[in-house]
Amino acid sequence: MIYTITLNPSIDYVMEVEGFEEGTINRASKTNYYPGGKGINVSRVLKRLGADTMALGYAAGFTGNFIKEKLIEEQVAVKLLEVDGHSRINVKLKAGMETEINGTGPLVDDDAVKRLLQQLNQLSSEDIVVLAGSIPSTVPSDIYETLIQKCQQHEAKVVLDTGGQTLKSLLSYKPFFIKPNHHELGDLFGVTIQTQGEVIHYAGKIHEQGVENVVVSMAGEGAILYTRSGVYFAKAPRGEVKNSVGAGDSLVAGFLAGYVKSRTSEEALRYGIASGSATAFSYDLCQKTDVYNLINLVEVEKL
Structure with missing residues (x-):
């Protein structure tokens, strides 16, 4: 469960x-x-x-x-x-x-x-x-x-799907999965992250602390997964962004649903990116059919 x-x-x-006009009906x-x-x-x-x-x-x-x-x-x-x-x-x-x-x-x-x-x-x-x-x-x-x-x-x-000082203070408990974006990852170390190499470097530092799966989202550019079996890059499928609310939550849900189904972090990443993208391309949270239509369009590469 x-x-x-x-x-x-x-x-x-x-x-x-x-x-919309301020100060009127x-x-x-x-x-x-x-x-x-x-x-x-x-x-x-x-x-x-x-x-x-x-x-x-x-x-x-x-x-x-x-x-x-x-x-x-x-x-x-x-x-x-x-x-x-x-x-x-x-x-x-x-x-x-x-x-x-x-x-x-x-x-x-x-x-x-x-x-x-x-x-x-x-x-x-x-x-x-x-x-x-x-x-x-x-x-x-x-x-x-x-x-x-x-x-x-x-x-x-x-x-843990939170950020800032709250996330930083809880990393010592070695959560199974966290999902900062690249800005939030940089905030954890007091740096500005601009390149994929920097994402991998600092995600690796988090993984070394005992966090099993670190997914760093980079908006429409996809996401990096740092896990025990390696480092993976998932490229997000292209589409018209209609909604930003809940896309990150959908990525978390998709990753966990994929993990429960496959027991592999690589496949979980594919589900997560498809779910987050499906929500971004919808006016509400994603539906199962939307996610499955995108799964095969998510390109996952081991770095």
């Missing part, structure tokens, strides 16, 4: 407005509501790719109920814990330039953390746990460390 933990899920309220030409949050996105894509997944984390109020209902509609197993307050609403305004306004989430107290840790007692060495997103201010700042320690007690693999 692949578990995802989203500490601060959201309703993503997407509004398309033609000719604007009418949306199109609106959509989606359950959001990085871990939630990973679970949604995993389910579409046929992988066993369960969404964990927190939900609150009528907005939290909406998130759970939408996940259930998509047949995603969900065990979001109830807390006080309301789950946040993130507004994404598409009007020429894209603007985001992210809401605040509910308060997660010590009791809520204990309940989440209790859920992880069911883990085994066959499981993968995805910790995705930044740590919200309403949650204890060391919660990822606490969750990783619980996962490792049960020998479950840990995936």
